[in-house]
Structures are given as structure tokens and as C-alpha cells.
Amino acid sequence: MDDNTPLEQFDPDKEKVLLSDVLDRVLNTGVTISGDITIGIADEDLIYCSLRLMLTSVDKLRQENLNDSPES
Amino acid sequence: MKLLLYCFSRQGESTPRSILGIDGKPVKSITKNGIQCFYSTADRYPTPEEIIGNSATIDENVAIKYHRVIIGFHKALPILPFRYGSIISSEEALISLIDQNINQIFQALNQFEFTSENSFLVTAKKALEPETPKGLLKSDSPGVSYLRDKYKKLGTQQPNDHKIQEIKSIFSNLLRENMIDIKAESQSEGIKIHLLNRKKWSPSALEIEGISQRLENYQVKYLGDFPPYHFIKLNLTV
Numbered sequence: 001m002d003d004n005t006p007l008e009q010f011d012p013d014k015e016k017v018l019l020s021d022v023l024d025r026v027l028n029t030g031v032t033i034s035g036d037i038t039i040g041i042a043d044e045d046l047i048y049c050s051l052r053l054m055l056t057s058v059d060k061l062r063q064e065n066l067n068d069s070p071e072s
Numbered sequence: 073m074k075l076l077l078y079c080f081s082r083q084g085e086s087t088p089r090s091i092l093g094i095d096g097k098p099v100k101s102i103t104k105n106g107i108q109c110f111y112s113t114a115d116r117y118p119t120p121e122e123i124i125g126n127s128a129t130i131d132e133n134v135a136i137k138y139h140r141v142i143i144g145f146h147k148a149l150p151i152l153p154f155r156y157g158s159i160i161s162s163e164e165a166l167i168s169l170i171d172q173n174i175n176q177i178f179q180a181l182n183q184f185e186f187t188s189e190n191s192f193l194v195t196a197k198k199a200l201e202p203e204t205p206k207g208l209l210k211s212d213s214p215g216v217s218y219l220r221d222k223y224k225k226l227g228t229q230q231p232n233d234h235k236i237q238e239i240k241s242i243f244s245n246l247l248r249e250n251m252i253d254i255k256a257e258s259q260s261e262g263i264k265i266h267l268l269n270r271k272k273w274s275p276s277a278l279e280i281e282g283i284s285q286r287l288e289n290y291q292v293k294y295l296g297d298f299p300p301y302h303f304i305k306l307n308l309t310v
Contacts, residue, residue, distance in 0.1 A: 018193065018261070018293075018295060019136070020261060021191070021193070021264070021295050022135070022136055022139045023132060023135055023136075024259070025139065025298065025301050026135050026138055026139050026142070026155065026156035027135065027155070027156055027157075028155070029155065029301035029302055029304070030152075030153045030154050030155035030156070030158075030301055030304065031079075031080065031152050031153065031154045031155060031158070031180075031304060031306045031307075031308065032154075032155050032158070032306070032307045032308070033158055033160070033169065033307075033308045033309075033310060034307055034308070034309050034310070
């Protein structure tokens with residue numbers, strides 16, 4: 001299937017994939033980039049924070065937060 | 073000009089001609105110190121810095137298209153795929169990213185160059201409802217309702233840790249010849265099994281049937297052949 005195939009013709013069974021699996025894979029796995037940035041407002045540096053340069057699914061974020069909590 | 077990153081490969085690999093980037097943009101590459109990174113321009117997408125403080129939404133359709141681009145690369149050459157949403161501000165920033173992480177990238181390329189990931193979804197077969205005396209078939213009595221609910225729950229019950237280990241070992245035993253590593257993850261739709269295999273291998277219908285027969289109360293669906301997504305642990309710093 002090339003990139004120009006309309007999405008409504010996307011057939012997960014034919015492509016041997018499940019839509020949820022595709023989304024889970026591209027949103028939660030793969031090479032990531034992290035960095036530190038300074039957020040400034042009106043030329044004043046306000047917040048210095050570590051930033052993960054990625055988007056992730058809400059479920060994955062919740063799961064990571066749970067794993068990071070002191071109780072776990 | 074913002075860049076949407078797709079994957080790393082070794083220097084010298086050419087972009088497969090059939091691959092177009094997101095929004096139909098041409099796929100370009102940058103080479104630095106023997107590492108090649110494929111990308112397309114992505115000005116309409118916010119960088120993570122721009123997302124801070126705003127609510128970001130993920131467009132499923134774009135994510136699926138991104139997946140297709142990655143699979144196109146995977147079929148043509150050994151790659152390390154980026155997570156969807158890896159956007160960087162400029163070519164200079166990308167060169168600097170490669171420079172700063174060159175050892176890690178090479179290490180991952182060496183480790184995964186001749187591998188691919190084969191994934192399966194293992195789901196519990198639905199439990200059959202017990203035969204009910206004819207007079208009670210349409211009964212809504214509390215007892216019959218209770219039993220129906222109980223059987224419905226049984227049909228959707230998730231396997232426990234012990235069962236997951238058992239499923240993993242069945243896969244390992246039957247497919248060990250080409251398998252390098254195996255991972256299992258429990259998800260709402262079932263158990264996903266990811267095998268790290270020698271490249272260009274995928275299970276035959278006979279092998280999948282053999283696994284299905286061993287997993288009596290479960291059914292197995294082959295999800296496909298992917299880059300080694302679940303085995304790459306590469307977090308680059310800028």
C-alpha cells in the first residue's frame with residue numbers, strides 16, 4: 001500500500017496488522033530524543049526543565065508515572 | 073525549517089524511490105560520521121518545545137501514514153525507527169544530535185542491523201456457555217443471569233503471569249531456530265508476543281498453526297514483520 005492510498009481503504013486484516021497495534025508501536029516504541037530546555041517569558045528565564053522530545057499515548061504516560069512512583 | 077525524523081541507517085543506503093514522506097513531502101537524508109538519518113520537512117507540526125503549555129493532539133491518520141513510511145524503509149534497508157512525533161528544529165540541530173550520540177547509534181545499528189521483529193497477538197478463546205435446561209434458556213431469573221455473567225467473564229479473562237510465561241516458552245520452543253530474543257506484554261486486547269529474529273524471517277502458516285495447537289484455549293494472530301521496535305532502547309540527548 002503506498003502513501004497515497006485513502007485511509008478509508010486501510011484494511012488492517014489485509015495488512016496483517018491491527019490498527020491499535022500500529023498506533024501503540026509508533027507512539028510508544030522507537031528511538032527517542034531527550035533534552036533540557038529553558039522556557040522564557042518576556043526575556044526572563046523562568047523554568048529550566050528536562051524535556052522528552054516525543055509524543056506518547058496517555059495510557060503509556062500514566063503507566064510510566066505509576067512505575068516511577070515511590071510506592072511501586 | 074522543522075524536520076520530522078523517520079529513521080537512522082548506515083551511510084551509503086539510498087532512499088527507496090517509492091517512499092514519500094508525511095504530507096507527500098520528499099524524504100531526504102543527512103549523513104554524518106557514517107550515520108545516515110532520513111527525514112522530511114514538517115513545518116505544520118509543532119516541535120515539543122512549542123507543545124509545552126498547549127494541549128497536543130495526535131492525529132491517528134498521520135500516525136498510520138508515518139507507520140507506512142517506516143515499513144517502507146524496513147522492507148528496503150536495516151533501520152532504527154524513530155518514535156512518531158520526533159521533530160527537530162533544523163538540519164544543524166540534527167547534525168548536532170548525531171554528533172553527540174554517535175557511539176550509541178552505532179552500537180544500536182551493530183546490535184539490530186540484521187534483525188527484525190515478528191509480533192503476535194494471543195487472545196483467550198471465548199468460553200462456551202454451558203448447556204442450559206430448555207425451560208431456563210430465556211429465563212431472566214437471578215440465578216441464570218448470574219451464571220451467564222460468570223461465563224462471559226470467564227471468556228474475557230486475561231491470562232496471569234504464570235500463563236504469560238507459559239505462552240512465551242511455547243513460542244521460544246517452537247521458533248527458537250531463528251529467534252534471538254522474546255518479549256511479552258499484557259494489553260487490553262490480549263497478550264502481545266514480540267520476537268527478535270534474524271532478518272528476512274517470518275513464521276510459516278504451519279508454524280503459527282503449531283503454536284495455536286499448543287495454546288489450547290487461546291487463538292494466535294500474526295501481526296507482522298516490523299523493525300525491532302520493542303528491543304531498541306535508544307534515547308538520544310540534545
